[in-house]
Amino acid sequence: MANPSRREDEIQPGARVEKRLFGSTHCQVAVIGQGTWLIEDTNAPQAIAALRRGLELGLTHIDTAEMYGSGAAETLIGEAIAGRREKVYLVSKVLPTNASRQGVLAACERSLRRLGTDRLDCYLLHWRGSQPLEQTIAGFEQLRREGKILAWGVSNFDVADLEEVRSIAGEGHPACNQVLYHLQERGIEHAVLPWCAKSGVAVVGYSPFGHRGGLPGPRSASGRVLKEIADAHGASVHQVALRFLTRNAPLFTIPKASNAEHTADNARAAALELSEAELRRIDHAFPLPRSRTLPVL
Numbered sequence: 001m002a003n004p005s006r007r008e009d010e011i012q013p014g015a016r017v018e019k020r021l022f023g024s025t026h027c028q029v030a031v032i033g034q035g036t037w038l039i040e041d042t043n044a045p046q047a048i049a050a051l052r053r054g055l056e057l058g059l060t061h062i063d064t065a066e067m068y069g070s071g072a073a074e075t076l077i078g079e080a081i082a083g084r085r086e087k088v089y090l091v092s093k094v095l096p097t098n099a100s101r102q103g104v105l106a107a108c109e110r111s112l113r114r115l116g117t118d119r120l121d122c123y124l125l126h127w128r129g130s131q132p133l134e135q136t137i138a139g140f141e142q143l144r145r146e147g148k149i150l151a152w153g154v155s156n157f158d159v160a161d162l163e164e165v166r167s168i169a170g171e172g173h174p175a176c177n178q179v180l181y182h183l184q185e186r187g188i189e190h191a192v193l194p195w196c197a198k199s200g201v202a203v204v205g206y207s208p209f210g211h212r213g214g215l216p217g218p219r220s221a222s223g224r225v226l227k228e229i230a231d232a233h234g235a236s237v238h239q240v241a242l243r244f245l246t247r248n249a250p251l252f253t254i255p256k257a258s259n260a261e262h263t264a265d266n267a268r269a270a271a272l273e274l275s276e277a278e279l280r281r282i283d284h285a286f287p288l289p290r291s292r293t294l295p296v297l
């Protein structure tokens, strides 16, 4: 017979996944979400189970892109969120090569079809290409008027690009900037993060584990710091990393996990509280790089 108290234990961590205001959108979005790059490389039932487990536990911000598996990731997500769409803050991205005004409209239709939904919560330009930003933004605005997207943002944009978006689209845009951000790559803290914080733009950090899940091991000085803090809380080093990376507004993070145990581990990060002293230790162990230019993968 099912044990009701155990079921409650499983659900509770999800209830605690913190939400915060997502840029100018008026939406409260889970600070820890789920990335999906390469998720289509995992067998579909396992990947779908991992995504659904994440949703149950409160990792309701799902990030994808038309680029991922040339649409295969979106198709898989469509299956995972069927009957659960209302729970999800769903984000996809258009490729720069499709980012003309008409191209954006067509790409969005294809993404909606694969995802099995009638709207995206936020639609991003994956990175800046050769299409004039005015064109892309005109496409985004048309989609917004038609209710096919509720907001739009950008990815891999440095401060000069962000200022250009704002000069074209005005206050409230972009809703977010999705950028590379992990413990060993804190370059956005020099300029992009302060600009976004001041301008009301959500910062969604991608590859929080450095893409391949690699965090420094306990033989290195920085890895030792992570491990000691994790051990003090009975947590994993991945949880400590996620907590640090979402330590204050306007930060969000989107770890990818195709293994449901990893998903659950990531969700439990939400319950972890790091003291000021622990945050300072991590800050010292993983110093900012000298380069002020935007890091990309």
Ligand SMILES: NC(=O)c1ccc[n+]([C@@H]2O[C@H](COP(=O)([O-])OP(=O)(O)OC[C@H]3O[C@@H](n4cnc5c(N)ncnc54)[C@H](OP(=O)(O)O)[C@@H]3O)[C@@H](O)[C@H]2O)c1
Pocket (backbone or CB within 6 Å): 034, 035, 036, 037, 038, 063, 064, 126, 155, 156, 178, 179, 205, 206, 207, 208, 209, 210, 211, 212, 213, 214, 236, 238, 239, 254, 255, 256, 257, 258, 259, 261, 262, 263, 265, 266, 297
């Ligand atoms: N806008 C952009 O240009 C851009 C670029 C890169 C990424 N992204 C987005 O950001 C998302 C995340 O980045 P990413 O996929 O590059 O890499 P990541 O999230 O830094 O790392 C993913 C790796 O970490 C492992 N992992 C996840 N949770 C774990 C845990 N608790 N313990 C141990 N290992 C764990 C995963 O293993 P399993 O899969 O086996 O669970 C996978 O191998 C992407 O999926 C994508 O949605 C956006």
